[in-house]
Each structure stands twice: as C-alpha cells, then as structure tokens.
Amino acid sequence: MKKQLAFALSVSIASAASAQEERFPILFTNVHVFDGVNAERIENANVLVVENLIAEVSTEPLAAANARIINGGGRTLMPGLIDAHVHMAVTEPVADLRDNYDWMYWGAVSTIEAEKMLLRGFTTVRDAGGPAIGLQKAIDRGKAVGPRIYPSGPVISQTSGHGEHRVYNEPHPNFMGAQPSFFNQHVEFLADGVPEVLRATREALRMGATQIKVMAGGGVSSSVDPLHTVQGLPEELEASVKAAADWDTYVMVHAYNDDSILRSLEAGVISIEHGQLMTEVGAQAIKDADAWIVPFYSLLGLDEEVVKTALGPAAAPKFLAVQEGARNQMKLIKEFGIEKVAFSTDIIGDPVALTKQNDEFKYRLEVWTSHEILQQATSKSAELLALSGKLNPYPAGQLGVIEPGAYADLLLVEGNPVEDVELLVDYEANIDLIMKDGAIYKNTLD
Structure with a gap:
C-alpha cells in the first residue's frame, strides 16, 4: 500500500x-x-x-x-475553491507536533495533506499561521502538489496569549534565549510591547509572509488563555497594522469576542478571523468599519472526542463554547447585512477531520443561499486575498472568477x-x- x-x-x-x-x-x-x-x-x-x-x-x-x-x-x-483560513502545517495533533516530531516530519505530512486539499477542489488557500512558507515555495516551483498558498508565517502573540503552546516549565524565548519547539519551527512569535511587535511583524514579512496574523483574544487550542481575554494592547495592534501597511499589506486577527473585535478594528485591522462569540455590538462594529469577517462553521460537525484528540483535553470546554456561539453568529452576520464574508474552515490537528473540509458548504446553508456561499468560496475570498497588495504572490491574473x-x-x-x-x-x-x-x-x- x-x-x-x-x-x-x-x-x-x-x-x-x-x-x-x-x-x-x-x-x-x-x-x-x-x-x-x-x-x-x-x-x-x-x-x-x-x-x-x-x-x-x-x-x-x-x-x-x-x-x-x-x-x-x-x-x-x-x-477553483478558496479557503481563507487554514493551517497547512498543523495537520496532526498539536501536542505531537510540538513534542514528538522534527521539521522533516512536518514537511512530509504537510506535503501529503496539501495534495489532498487540492483534490478536494481548493486551488487557493490563505494560511493563517505556521511554517507554510517553505511548502508554498515547493508547490509554486513544481516540487510538490497543492493549492496556491498565501502564507502568514509565524503568528504573533503576547505572552500568555493564543500563540502560547509552551509546556508549563519551558522557558520564555525572550527571557533566557531558549527556543521552545514551536518557536524554532516558525509556528509563533511571542511579542510584548511595541518594539517587540514591530520586530515580530517585520521578521514575518522578511520570511515571506503575504499578510500578518496577530492573536487578539483567547483561543481553543492554547491552554493558558481563557476565551474572555483580550490580547494585544491598542498600541501593539496598531504597531503591527502600521508595519504591515508599510509593506502594502494588512493584519488579520484571531478574535472571538466583542472586546477583541472592537479593539482590533480601532487599531485599523481589516480582517476579523472567527468571531463566533460576538454579539450585536461586534456585528455592528464590523459592518461600520467595512471590515471582513472570516468565520467557520465546520466545527458544528465536530464532536468533543475529536477535539480532545486534535487539541488536547483542556481544549474541549472552550471548543464547546465556541461551537455553541456559531449559529448565533451566522444569524447576526445575515441580519446586519455584512457583505464581506469569506469562506474558511480552520480545521487543524486531525487528518480525518480535514477530509470533512467540504462539509462547510452544508452548514452555511442554514442562513445563506447556495449562490451566496459559492461567492464566498470564490470571488469574495479572492477579493480578501488580493489585499496583500504588492506582496501578492500571484499577480498575473485574477483568482476566484x-x-x-x-x-x-x-x-x-x-x-x-x-x-x-x-x-x-x-x-x-x-x-x-x-x-x-x-x-x-x-x-x-x-
């Protein structure tokens, strides 16, 4: 076999x-x-x-x-289909990738999964953080098979934020000079204060990021940050936005709750990732700012055991809270007439779950028509990806049309x-x- x-x-x-x-x-x-x-x-x-x-x-x-x-x-x-939020290099359980495998293994399994994603009909993806820049180069140079990739490079997180995947006793990379596994694998940067955020943003751009990914609130896969937390001070978020703009590109933020969304929009962020815990306040703010919302609903088909396997037992309660908010978010986006909605799935940590990437289409039918969903997965997501401006790695033609x-x-x-x-x-x-x-x-x- x-x-x-x-x-x-x-x-x-x-x-x-x-x-x-x-x-x-x-x-x-x-x-x-x-x-x-x-x-x-x-x-x-x-x-x-x-x-x-x-x-x-x-x-x-x-x-x-x-x-x-x-x-x-x-x-x-x-x-061809476009998935605006994937993690091409996080295709197996997070703890296994962190603790048990080296970069060669990551590259091998990522290449296999990239071809499978293309054969599900996704010809373009926006990678929302991780070591996907090398995979992008291999695909673009004809060394591997997979979709076009708009890579974000390492995600940028505050200490104790959603980009924290150190085990409890691992040293902080900025304190002692040690480099825990997820840092030397180019998965994430920890950056506190404006100078560190500027350096992290510029380093990601130097590495080949086409847009910048910043953590602005609590997340599911990280164990030290509750979902209610707001991450990144206003001046830190604004610093990343300005540094990205100097390179003619933009910042996308991980944010579930209203406070994270509002702070990010005020800092000039134009792409809100997820947002399942938002209320009418967050929906109105996104509408007023004419920003993008990049939600995913394939999580509605995942159960607690799958999440425990992929992300660890501690992630399950947080996942269930986000899952519960998903349908309410769908209704809010529709009710507030938010038009800038991209298609995404954000399935990580489990190869079996990745095979269900296309299930996202059926869940969106709860509020959107088939035509609206197809637009989200083609021309609208392409419009979002084109905001990478002069860093767009595929400038010779339009995508999604x-x-x-x-x-x-x-x-x-x-x-x-x-x-x-x-x-x-x-x-x-x-x-x-x-x-x-x-x-x-x-x-x-x-």
Whole structure:
C-alpha cells in the first residue's frame, strides 16, 4: 500500500509538471459557467485556456490551434475553491507536533495533506499561521502538489496569549534565549510591547509572509488563555497594522469576542478571523468599519472526542463554547447585512477531520443561499486575498472568477452547485475535473 501511494504521488507530480511544460491550449466545450459572481450561469458556453490563464469565455464556438478539447457534457465549470483560513502545517495533533516530531516530519505530512486539499477542489488557500512558507515555495516551483498558498508565517502573540503552546516549565524565548519547539519551527512569535511587535511583524514579512496574523483574544487550542481575554494592547495592534501597511499589506486577527473585535478594528485591522462569540455590538462594529469577517462553521460537525484528540483535553470546554456561539453568529452576520464574508474552515490537528473540509458548504446553508456561499468560496475570498497588495504572490491574473485574464483555476462539477452547493460536499463523486494554473490534476472524463 505504501509503495502504491508513493507511486501515485510521483505520477501526480510528474503529470502536473508535464502539463505545465507543454502548455497546449485547452478548450472546454458544452459547459454551463458559474463565473464566481453572478447567480445566473452562462449556459452552453465555451472556455479557452491558454497557458495558465483564461483567454476567452463565449457562447459562440471557439477554436485554437493544437487545442485539447474537453467536452463538459453539460456540467458546471466554476472557479477553483478558496479557503481563507487554514493551517497547512498543523495537520496532526498539536501536542505531537510540538513534542514528538522534527521539521522533516512536518514537511512530509504537510506535503501529503496539501495534495489532498487540492483534490478536494481548493486551488487557493490563505494560511493563517505556521511554517507554510517553505511548502508554498515547493508547490509554486513544481516540487510538490497543492493549492496556491498565501502564507502568514509565524503568528504573533503576547505572552500568555493564543500563540502560547509552551509546556508549563519551558522557558520564555525572550527571557533566557531558549527556543521552545514551536518557536524554532516558525509556528509563533511571542511579542510584548511595541518594539517587540514591530520586530515580530517585520521578521514575518522578511520570511515571506503575504499578510500578518496577530492573536487578539483567547483561543481553543492554547491552554493558558481563557476565551474572555483580550490580547494585544491598542498600541501593539496598531504597531503591527502600521508595519504591515508599510509593506502594502494588512493584519488579520484571531478574535472571538466583542472586546477583541472592537479593539482590533480601532487599531485599523481589516480582517476579523472567527468571531463566533460576538454579539450585536461586534456585528455592528464590523459592518461600520467595512471590515471582513472570516468565520467557520465546520466545527458544528465536530464532536468533543475529536477535539480532545486534535487539541488536547483542556481544549474541549472552550471548543464547546465556541461551537455553541456559531449559529448565533451566522444569524447576526445575515441580519446586519455584512457583505464581506469569506469562506474558511480552520480545521487543524486531525487528518480525518480535514477530509470533512467540504462539509462547510452544508452548514452555511442554514442562513445563506447556495449562490451566496459559492461567492464566498470564490470571488469574495479572492477579493480578501488580493489585499496583500504588492506582496501578492500571484499577480498575473485574477483568482476566484472565470473571465478573460483570470487564472485558469477551474472545477468541472456534476450538476448545478449554484442551486445546490451541497454537491461540493461529496467532492470525490461530483468534482470531475480539477485544474490549477492551467494544469489538470484530476480528470475522470477521459
């Protein structure tokens, strides 16, 4: 079995590299196009891909010399999916990664999970913290298979914040010069006071972060910070925002409660991650600031035992509190008319849970239509990722849309996900073709 898996992986990488080298035009015919924006599909369309970009979309016949023709058979052609909050390098239990494995193991398992994520239809992700910069480089250079990655680099946390994963007796890295495992693995920085926050922000940017991730409140996977806590003083958060802006990018913050959300928005933060414990106060503040909210609801399908395995027994009570607030948050976002909503899943610490990444589509149906959810997972998330400005690692085309000049990141889906987004939950059966950057990684039509 292991030999078969290794062979399959090598074939996949080889075929992808070959497709990228040959770059023959690819013409999709007989498809109904969801363009990432409009509720009405473009019926009976043809889409021409040249190299790694979409060249033409038309309801008239198209032709190109030496083009490979793919008859879609009336399926829906849509943009590749975007998950705006993942942790590509935290794919196994946090305690195991911290205590039992070295960087080589992390890299190996992350590479395996990256390919699986691409084959679930996610052609682009925003990594919300951890050592994913090297994985991004390996994928972009054709050494590994996976989605495009917008990496945040190490998360920035105050001492005793959500970025604290030291065991009790481990020394503080800024006091004694010791480097506990999660620090030398580039998972997190501890930074207290404006000078340290500036240094941490600038170091993450030096390493290759496309945006900055700061912890602004208590979290589930960390054991020393209750959920009610507010983290990062106003001047500390503002310092990170200003340092990121100097590089033409932005700060995203981990925040569950109103106080964390309000402090972050006042400091100039434009992307609030999670927010499941917010009330009407937080919802109104996000609306007024015209900020982004990046929630996840796949946690509704997780049980306490899965959380204990992935994050440890101490995380379970906090997880249940966040889970309880999730449905209320969904209703608040809808009621307050917040439009800047990205698609995210934030599944960490468990490879089995990661296989349920696409379950997020069905949970969002409690308040949003299939069309709205598809927008969140394509053009809207792409709009958020583009805020990385001059640090955008993929500037040659647009993401999340099907139009001339956009990247050829495409899915061919059985049925009409614009009317029934749950089709994407069973990705193995219903996603028949996956293309990223003009290369085909899955094709069950041939």
